Amino acid sequence: MLRSLSLLFIFFFLWTEVRAQEQLQPYRPYSKDRMEQALLQYEAIAKSGCWHTFPDTLLLRPGDSSPLIPQLQDNLLLTGDLPLDSASSALVYTSGISTAVRHFQRRHGLAPDGVVGPVTVAALNVLPDKRLEQLRINLTRYDAVFTSEQEPYAIINLPEFMMQVVDSGKTALQMRVIVGKPVLKTYPIHSRLDMVVLNSYWQVPTSIAVKEIVPILRRNPGYLAKKNMVLEQSDGSGWMRISPWEVDWQRITAANFNYRIIQLNGPDNELGVVKFPFPNRLPQYLHDTQAKQLFSYPSRAFSHGCVRLEKPVELAYYLLERGSGYTAAEVKKLWELGRPNHYVRVKKPVPLHIVYFTSWVDEQMEVHFRDDVYGYDALLGL
Known part of the structure; x- marks a missing residue:
């Protein structure tokens, strides 16, 4: 436990230094500088020898008792999920530990229910050496992905199942997405959003x-x-x-x-009310969907290769207002006209980056990990 506390103080100073440096840099939802600091954190965790693994059958809910509680706390302290003032010497699964587990689950793309069950145990049992290698593999992707970060731009991280539109130094729009199944992948690409199709076929x-x-x-x-x-x-x-x-x-x-x-367009159309074709050599595009319930799943690789959007109407308004000079009232009028398969060109296209990061560090300096849904990490040796 003492070694865990020492590591925590080191991480705090590292994170503080990076946050201070980032105040002077452009906004980036995915940052190479933050990733480099995460590498230092997980190198220290790996060298500490303090990481614990757990039986696959472990099940813990708030109020449960277990002799494994101290080991669970050690892991959560090392990763920063458990604040020092929430740690306890008792062998009880407290509400504070449950909150820390929910934080850990969110960082790993799991349902944040605060229950330590098979899926959470599997994430806890990934050794720091493996996480370190995952961070290194993803760090190598940054230079290839972010050749240009001119704002505004839209970015979809496939393993995260999320889309962000970055504009004027902030996230202007964020939404969950559904991507291709492992056998029908959505492929990483650099393109541009230059068309909106209303009431699409x-x-x-x-x-x-x-x-x-x-x-x-x-x-x-x-x-x-x-x-x-x-x-x-x-x-x-x-x-x-x-x-x-x-x-x-x-x-x-x-x-x-x-x-x-x-x-044809209509209330049952599989593409919903709008789609966003973009230049590429594959039959990939963004679109609305009728299957809204699928957005509630933590892992969302369900499509045939296209990207389904949680907030497609909001994206259409953004592109047409910002990129084509329409007012909100004019965009609304376009919708109300109800023209089937109506193409509207975006005069100022927004760059689109579809990327593949299974680990990254967000603005709050939280290190995120996701499953290698398409096996690209495995191809690089993980």
Whole structure:
């Protein structure tokens, strides 16, 4: 415990120095300087030999007693999650320790329920050496990612499942996002937000059409009408709308699928009320979603590769007001016109950075870790 306290005082002075330096620098939601200080912290933790691991079966709720409470407190003191004045010599899981566990859970992207269960134990059992390597791997990504930080810009950190719009030295807009499944990744990219599409159509990607919709059409061609979808067939020079009842769906495969399925705008449209296409060579874009309940999950890798936004309307207002000179009333009028699939160009595009950081340090000097959802850290040796 004494070694833990000594480390805490060292970390306090390091953090104070970095915060003072950052007052003179541009605002950055992800900072290389802060990461370098976190490396020093976790190097010290790793060398201290004070880190404890716990049985996978451990379960602690406020009021529970356990001989492992002192070891849990040691870890939380080392990481700064538990303030010194909340530590206790009793073998009881106090409300103060529960608060510290919630803080630890938030930093690791877990549901902050204050209960030490299997998922939290798994995070506690990651040794400081591993966290140190995770920090080093992510530090190497900074120079490649932040080649330009001219404000305003939008940044999406895939393992964090969050988007921020940075403008005038602060976060102007922040929201949760849903990204691609591990088998259908959303890829890191540098691009720009230069278009807003109101009341958008959804052209169903061929992979989804073949794998998910064609099997339904074999049973019921009326499914498309129920979902406000239309079917088009290529004649070599263009697309012609046809009836799904005219197609022998039993014979349709990925090899002979020369159709496209489009969902028209409406209350059931999978893209919601707005989408944000951006220049890239992949079928990736940002959009609204009907599945709002998915934003409540801590880990949100559910999509087919596009990025679903928690606050898409707010982003549309921001881009059109700031980037195209519309007033809020004029933007509202655009919505009220109700034009289907209405493209509005953003005259002053906002840079978009889709990045991949599984560890970073925020403005409050809190060190965050996330799961390597796409395995990119593993490719670099972690």
